[in-house]
Amino acid sequence: MGKKRFETAVIHEGYDAKQMLGSLSTPLFQTSTYEFQSAEHGEKCFRGEDTGYIYTRIGNPTVHVLEKRIAELEGAESGLAFSSGMGAISAVLIALTKANDHVLCSSGLYGCTFGLLMMMKEKYNMTVDFSDFTSKEEIRKQIKPETAVIYVETPINPTMKLIDLQLVAEVAKEFNIPVVVDNTFSSPYLQRPIELGCDVVVHSATKYLNGHGDVIAGLAVGKKDFLDEVAATTQKDIGAVLAPFDAWLLLRGMKTLPLRMDRHCDNAEKIVVKLVDHEKIAAVYYPKKDEGNVYSKQMSRGGGVIAFEIKGSKEDAQKMLNKLTFAKVAVSLGDAETLIEHPATMTHAVIPEEERIKMGIKDNLIRLSVGLEAWEDIWEDLEQALHTF
Numbered sequence: 001m002g003k004k005r006f007e008t009a010v011i012h013e014g015y016d017a018k019q020m021l022g023s024l025s026t027p028l029f030q031t032s033t034y035e036f037q038s039a040e041h042g043e044k045c046f047r048g049e050d051t052g053y054i055y056t057r058i059g060n061p062t063v064h065v066l067e068k069r070i071a072e073l074e075g076a077e078s079g080l081a082f083s084s085g086m087g088a089i090s091a092v093l094i095a096l097t098k099a100n101d102h103v104l105c106s107s108g109l110y111g112c113t114f115g116l117l118m119m120m121k122e123k124y125n126m127t128v129d130f131s132d133f134t135s136k137e138e139i140r141k142q143i144k145p146e147t148a149v150i151y152v153e154t155p156i157n158p159t160m161k162l163i164d165l166q167l168v169a170e171v172a173k174e175f176n177i178p179v180v181v182d183n184t185f186s187s188p189y190l191q192r193p194i195e196l197g198c199d200v201v202v203h204s205a206t207k208y209l210n211g212h213g214d215v216i217a218g219l220a221v222g223k224k225d226f227l228d229e230v231a232a233t234t235q236k237d238i239g240a241v242l243a244p245f246d247a248w249l250l251l252r253g254m255k256t257l258p259l260r261m262d263r264h265c266d267n268a269e270k271i272v273v274k275l276v277d278h279e280k281i282a283a284v285y286y287p288k289k290d291e292g293n294v295y296s297k298q299m300s301r302g303g304g305v306i307a308f309e310i311k312g313s314k315e316d317a318q319k320m321l322n323k324l325t326f327a328k329v330a331v332s333l334g335d336a337e338t339l340i341e342h343p344a345t346m347t348h349a350v351i352p353e354e355e356r357i358k359m360g361i362k363d364n365l366i367r368l369s370v371g372l373e374a375w376e377d378i379w380e381d382l383e384q385a386l387h388t389f
């Protein structure tokens with residue numbers, strides 16, 4: 001059989017039940033350590049002459065199935081699992097940089113990624129610049145001799161602006177700079193940056209990949225040589241490894257990723273149409289609305305997150321959120337439940353006001369992670385809440 005299609009790989013890749021007493025479900029290896037066959041076997045394992053397991057921070061069979069599976073789904077050589085998205089992001093960024101290096105980032109970044117880069121800037125005298133990555137000339141101008149990484153999020157949270165990954169990868173190749181992409185919002189089902197020429201993909205698997213709001217986890221995929229280096233250094237020695245049980249839950253949650261993602265997209269597309277037509281809504285941001293070239297080049301669908309501006313104030317936004325009946329006022333995204341939040345006072349509150357406004361995060365902006373409920377119910381809940389101001 002040739003390469004399996006996405007929907008098959010997400011269920012089967014990296015696991016052979018026949019080698020595990022026929023257990024259909026991937027066994028949970030809930031162990032911290034492993035007994036060697038002999039003292040000599042232990043010596044060989046430590047020398048790397050035998051692939052036997054030693055200790056779960058260095059490797060675990062349940063976690064390995066997950067790592068093989070995500071690598072296959074992203075079209076990458078190799079994968080690694082971490083105890084959180086930030087565990088993955090910090091391990092990758094620290095492995096790729098040294099003191100005095102320069103990092104070029106997308107102009108919108110997940111808050112803790114921004115915080116990590118600011119800490120590295122302070123401690124290691126690094127420099128960090130932000131780019132809209134709109135043209136090759138613009139990117140070339142922002143690259144310095146000491147640029148060590150280009151780090152991109154697309155769609156950008158919460159404004160849902162897109163960055164052309166192929167364009168960024170082409171310029172990065174000219175300078176031999178690795179491109180790291182945070183693919184959390186799309187999941188590999190909708191967007192595969194490695195296929196577009198990017199080098200490393202990181203995920204908060206807490207979101208769509210797990211999809212059930214009950215795990216914090218991170219993943220990174222890329223070339224085997226680089227991930228082996230991460231595994232032996234910033235993963236093993238900093239130690240943000242994924243617990244076997246969380247890997248087991250994630251393997252279970254991921255089996256339905258294509259089904260869930262299509263439903264998230266179906267629901268989001270319906271809600272976008274309603275929001276655009278509503279008299280209390282000033283603007284709606286959703287990838288599909290950007291019908292340009294970039295969208296069709298790199299995304300198969302728009303995903304489940306919508307941002308919108310109400311014709312009202314911060315207080316009106318808060319009144320609206322308070323009036324919702326089953327949509328949950330909460331951060332995070334990608335769960336079965338519809339989640340809604342106010343970026344200016346929650347996820348993006350740490351960004352100074354002036355910068356926040358420049359990024360398009362106004363006081364009347366609301367971020368909605370459309371859940372798997374009946375879209376009509378989601379809309380009815382939003383609609384009645386829009387009447388409160």
Ligand SMILES: *Cc1c(COP(=O)(O)O)cnc(C)c1O
Pocket residue numbers: 084085086087110112153157182184185203204205206207216217218
């Ligand atoms: C949530 C999130 C992260 C951080 O992931 P954790 O699993 O919470 O550590 C990073 N990037 C994006 C885009 C996210 O949404």
